Amino acid sequence: MNNEPIIEIRGLQKNFGSFTAVKDVSFTVNKGDVFGFLGPNGAGKSTTMRCMLSLIKPNAGQIHIFGKNLFEERNAILAKVGSIVEKPDFYKYLSALKNLEIFARISGAAVSQKTIYETLEFVGLSGREKDKVGGFSHGMRQRLGIAQTLLHQPELIILDEPTTGLDPQGIIEVRDLILRLKHEQNKTVILSSHQLAEIEHVANRMVIINKGQTIIEGSVSELMNAQETILSIELLDKGQQALEFLQGRFSAGKAVLISPKKLELTIERNLVPTLNAALVNAGFEVVALEPKRTLEDFFIQMTQS
Amino acid sequence: MLWKNTYNEFIKILAKPRSYIGLAALTLLICIILFAMKADGRMYISFVTASFEQTLSFNGNILNGNLIAFIVLQMLIVHIPLLVALVTGDLLSGEAAMGTLRMLLTKPISRSQVVLSKLIAAAVYTFILVIWMGFLALMVGRWVFGSGDLIVLNSDGLVILNDADVLWRYGLAFLVAYLALLTIATLSVAFSAFADNSIGPIVSTMAVIILFTIIGSLDVSVFDSVKPWLFTTHMASWRSFFNDPVPWSAIWESIWILLAHNILFVAIALFKFQRKDITS
Numbered sequence: 001m002n003n004e005p006i007i008e009i010r011g012l013q014k015n016f017g018s019f020t021a022v023k024d025v026s027f028t029v030n031k032g033d034v035f036g037f038l039g040p041n042g043a044g045k046s047t048t049m050r051c052m053l054s055l056i057k058p059n060a061g062q063i064h065i066f067g068k069n070l071f072e073e074r075n076a077i078l079a080k081v082g083s084i085v086e087k088p089d090f091y092k093y094l095s096a097l098k099n100l101e102i103f104a105r106i107s108g109a110a111v112s113q114k115t116i117y118e119t120l121e122f123v124g125l126s127g128r129e130k131d132k133v134g135g136f137s138h139g140m141r142q143r144l145g146i147a148q149t150l151l152h153q154p155e156l157i158i159l160d161e162p163t164t165g166l167d168p169q170g171i172i173e174v175r176d177l178i179l180r181l182k183h184e185q186n187k188t189v190i191l192s193s194h195q196l197a198e199i200e201h202v203a204n205r206m207v208i209i210n211k212g213q214t215i216i217e218g219s220v221s222e223l224m225n226a227q228e229t230i231l232s233i234e235l236l237d238k239g240q241q242a243l244e245f246l247q248g249r250f251s252a253g254k255a256v257l258i259s260p261k262k263l264e265l266t267i268e269r270n271l272v273p274t275l276n277a278a279l280v281n282a283g284f285e286v287v288a289l290e291p292k293r294t295l296e297d298f299f300i301q302m303t304q305s
Numbered sequence: 306m307l308w309k310n311t312y313n314e315f316i317k318i319l320a321k322p323r324s325y326i327g328l329a330a331l332t333l334l335i336c337i338i339l340f341a342m343k344a345d346g347r348m349y350i351s352f353v354t355a356s357f358e359q360t361l362s363f364n365g366n367i368l369n370g371n372l373i374a375f376i377v378l379q380m381l382i383v384h385i386p387l388l389v390a391l392v393t394g395d396l397l398s399g400e401a402a403m404g405t406l407r408m409l410l411t412k413p414i415s416r417s418q419v420v421l422s423k424l425i426a427a428a429v430y431t432f433i434l435v436i437w438m439g440f441l442a443l444m445v446g447r448w449v450f451g452s453g454d455l456i457v458l459n460s461d462g463l464v465i466l467n468d469a470d471v472l473w474r475y476g477l478a479f480l481v482a483y484l485a486l487l488t489i490a491t492l493s494v495a496f497s498a499f500a501d502n503s504i505g506p507i508v509s510t511m512a513v514i515i516l517f518t519i520i521g522s523l524d525v526s527v528f529d530s531v532k533p534w535l536f537t538t539h540m541a542s543w544r545s546f547f548n549d550p551v552p553w554s555a556i557w558e559s560i561w562i563l564l565a566h567n568i569l570f571v572a573i574a575l576f577k578f579q580r581k582d583i584t585s
Contacts, residue, residue: 016582053411055583075413083411089404093320102316105309108413148408 004031005067006156006188007052012061013212014047021047022058023212029156029190029205034182036203036220037192038299044212045192046086049160053083065156079108082154084162088145092134096125096144099133100151107152115151123147123177139170146177157181159191163198171198178202196299208299223298229269230292234262236285245282250275264292307418307425314426318392327388327434331381335441338377339449342368346450354456361463370447371455371471375547377442382482382541386489386514387507389434393427394493394506397578401501401585410583420498420578424571427490435483443475457547464549474551478543481556484563485540489514491570492536498577501585536566 007029014022022044029035039045050056052063054074063070065077090099097116104111120129123143133141142162149157159178163171175198181187182202193199199206200220207217216223235242239260246255246265255265267275269291279286318324342349346368354367397420400406409419455466466474489510496506517537520528532538542559545552 016584050583055407055410057580057582075415077413078411079413081411085407085411087404089408091317091320091403091405093322094317098316098320102313103408103412105313106306106409106412106414108306 005029006031006033006065007190008062008064009048009052010062012048012051012058012063014044014051014056014058020212022051024214025061025209025212026214027207027217029188031188032182032186033188033190033205034178034203035188035190036199036206037190037209038196038199038206039192039209043209045209046160048209049083049085049158049192052158053078053081053085055085075108079152080155081158082149082152082156083158083160084142084145084149085158085160087161087164088141088148090133090141090144090148093132095130095132096120096136097129099144100148103148104151109152111151119147119150122150124173138165139167139173142166142170142174143177146174150181155188157187157189159189161192163193175202229267229272230264231267231272231275232258232262232264232288232290232292233279233286234288234290235279236287237261238284239263242279242284245279245284246275249278261287306414307422310414310418310422311425314396314422315429318426318430321392323395324392324430326391327385328437330388331385331434331438332441334381334384335377335438335445338380339373339446342373342376343449346373366451366453367456368450369453369455369468370443370445370450371453371466371468371475373446373450374439374442374475375455375457377438377446378478378482378543381438382485382543385434385438385486387511389431389486389489390493390507390510392430393490394497394510395503396423396427396494397497397574398500398506399497399503401583402503404585407583407585416579416581417575420494420571420574424491424494424574427494428487431486431490432483435479435486439475439479455547459544459548461548464547466547466549474546478546481546481560481563482543484560484567485536485543488536488540488563488566488570491567491574495570495574495577498574498581534562536563539563 005028007027009028010026012022012025013020025044025048037045037049047056051058052065052070054070057071066080068077070077090096091102094102097120100116100119104116117126117129120126123146125140125143125147128136128140133144136144146159146162149159162178163174166174178189178191179202181189191199191203203220205218206220206223208215233242237260239257239262243255243257243263246263250265250267250271255263257263272289272291276286276289350368350372354361397406400409410416452468454468455471457464457466492513493506493510496509500506500509514537517535521532521535521538539559539562542556545556545559
């Protein structure tokens with residue numbers, strides 16, 4: 001990863017009649033990022049993504065991808081982008097292979113049959129290439145959608161809600177695919193998702209938007225660590241003594257004894273290792289430390305504030 | 306990119322079952338007409354010739370392939386627009402409904418190239434329909450009923466065309482009929498650029514044809530200035546090739562008006578589609 005910007009969006013605005021879907025969205029995606037794009041329903045995520053792919057023309061704002069203005073050099077930019085918006089839709093009356101051939105033909109790159117078969121294998125659809133897409137499960141279509149994004153070896157991959165409707169196994173498969181794209185192919189990936197845990201698992205940077213506006217942008221770990229978390233501490237014994245030990249020692253909120261062996265306190269995430277060391281040095285036998293605040297809590301806090 | 310996507314469009318049209326509905330319907334209808342004419346054609350012809358038999362004597366093979374082709378053209382040219390619109394009205398809006406338009410437009414192909422490739426595919430499909438109709442009506446008709454002079458009854462009276470003088474007229478008549486059907490194709494593609502569902506453009510196209518046809522047939526002076534400019538007025542101009550002498554100036558006028566409509570509908574489709582937000 002480096003700080004070479006791949007996507008720069010500034011002051012994006014889109015109105016549909018009198019309804020403002022996107023009011024003021026700005027963020028930057030750097031090369032090699034897996035970038036999480038978060039926001040509640042109706043926040044303007046899909047509209048922003050559609051603007052990034054020139055499916056929708058914004059009323060105001062700038063979109064630069066690979067340093068070029070999207071609306072001036074659309075075709076040159078899209079030749080280096082693979083995307084799924086909302087859900088991958090295919091020609092159901094055609095086979096997976098024919099569908100990929102159709103999209104490959106207009107991808108702006110020379111895609112060989114060998115590449116198509118290799119891509120199908122990469123997404124786990126090898127052997128199903130001659131089957132009509134109409135008979136595919138949702139998960140298979142999602143994987144075919146990812147295959148379609150990869151055919152022309154794009155530098156940037158845009159995935160809008162790539163795990164929507166998938167079962168837990170499918171979610172894990174897509175998550176693994178995204179991580180493989182990052183680690184094996186060094187792609188820049190931007191993904192939006194309602195599976196907030198998924199962003200936490202795969203993204204290194206993120207932006208949260210709400211009501212069409214950017215709320216916060218930054219590194220996932222920094223944003224998470226800068227936030228207070230409810231820490232659940234499980235000890236072998238001496239819960240009451242640990243509670244007294246911790247009172248006033250860490251600047252965050254008050255500690256609460258949940259059971260004789262378990263207590264909870266509010267603390268900044270980056271202080272958790274220090275707290276652990278302090279407890280151990282004081283002779284407490286720590287069984288488990290579990291931060292209870294997740295990205296989901298963070299997301300809710302951000303979007304409701 | 307235009308030709309690559311045009312090739313894609315052919316693959317899609319070939320794979321879609323509805324593309325064959327038109328060809329199958331045409332084949333069935335023409336076979337029914339041929340069968341009916343074979344079974345009871347002499348009676349049908351006698352209705353037409355009866356009023357002339359006091360002054361004229363008809364000898365030879367009147368019920369021949371040339372006449373059958375004329376009857377087929379006359380009967381079907383009214384219905385073929387529906388068969389054309391069924392496929393062409395679906396080209397843009399059907400993809401919007403399926404969600405594939407969204408996929409297509411995230412590729413490095415311009416919107417005008419998408420529209421033009423679909424229009425080329427629509428034009429070729431319409432051409433195939435007309436060629437198939439011509440083959441079945443004229444070639445199969447001649448094979449089943451044999452050849453002979455063509456007797457045509459039009460508003461000026463009875464026209465008898467020598468067998469040797471007929472084929473070129475059919476060739477040009479089919480070309481003009483094709484231009485008329487191409488107008489239907491471009492109209493339905495233009496409607497298709499506005500819609501996000503398949504059925505809307507097909508119904509809208511048929512509604513326009515019905516409306517214009519009614520206006521054209523109403524004997525009311527208020528529409529007299531409008532009628533010559535309606536494309537439906539010129540859809541039957543192929544018939545003019547079976548007049549003697551051929552009214553070339555009227556035919557050219559029809560051709561220009563149909564061409565102007567085609568250009569207008571293509572321009573509307575391009576204008577609308579370029580500015581359309583893809584929200585489907």
